[in-house]
Amino acid sequence: MGYSRRSFLRRAAVATGVTAGAIVVFPSPHPDQPTDRPVEAHTGTLPEIELEEESPYALWQYSRERDGYNPTSPINVVFTLAGTDRTLDDVMHVFTDVGWVERPAEYVRFAYNAHTGSYERQHASAAQTFHGGFGRHHIRAWDFEGYVSVQAHEDTAATPEHEIVSYESTKHLIEWLFHERGWSVEPDGASFDNANPPDHEGLVTVIVP
């Protein structure tokens, strides 16, 4: 009895040590997200983009269907990197800095590159969680010769498909992330002909390094 009690106490000590170790190395959650906007939204006349074929940016992301490409969600944030020394990698680093994953489980989507006249699958992606089982912010990005188009949205829980909770909430979050890092953020700085429910009215945030 004495022996088995000693053995139990030894195993209990190991279990306590492992548990304490796990608690110490456990990761932190994502940083807090303001829900308002960092900069007053643009007022007055906006640059308008109506035709994807004539735009340096994409207007939509598309799914690949049996009969071609089908628009699923609007581009709602764009970056102008052309003429600067920044690249798409610099944009993506801002997301990984706050704990987003760069290789999330996601569907394959395409955007139309007017520079080359072809559809291209996402060049980069990031999401708050890999699987998005219970809701996450999620972006896909395309870099067409320094003109970066981002489709940003907040997913619902997978029940079983991801639906869109909001386009606006993720757009506002992105405005904060880049504003805090000193990029020039112009909320709703352009108007695209791509309004889409539940809450995108075609107003696109423009960000410049």
Next chain:
Amino acid sequence: MSDRSYIPGWSWLSHPLIGRHERRSLIAVGYCLVVSIATLLAVLFYLGAVDLIPGWIVRIVDGFTAVLIIAVVLSMTVIPTIYALTNGGPVMAATIGLVPMLSASILTLEYTLTNDIVVALVGAAIGTVVALGVDWRHHARDTEAFAPGRAQQDGLLFASGLTVITLVAVWRFDREAPAEMVATIDPLQWLVILPLTGCVGLWILVVSAFLDTERTAT
């Protein structure tokens, strides 16, 4: 329960911490492997290691992603408990719940306490304690006594450790994570009260049974 193993050298499949029935344990091991490999494939698809130009391949990949996400959500929530009820095995029940998160975190170097991880921990902790209860019931029936054997002691230590880790994770997530992300799972995370109650109850029973034997002995 038979001591003989169907697969030579694989008797650990019927260890009480893994499960009572070797074949069911083997299915669980296979399931964990499939989920890990599927996660690896999802990462490879992203990296563009697979040519996605023809439309039919894109549709297959999208279908695969959908199935993976459904499997993962079930793994994080109900499958550990279903496994526990049918096969006992506290360690295997926890493994089923945590394997999707662990493989994704390792493959993508993800190191953040997310809503998915909190749900997976809670689901794994519930499954583990249920499995311990199932195993303990069989043990008590076989030995006609409540006193735990070595496997039940180890099971209780494992379940208690996992429950404490889960409790701390829930507490930190609730305090530190963005309110908007907490809201996506609230109040699901507080189901951690179930494994906590189970562990505390078992500890009280074990300690009082131990004190009883001490008293009878003296």
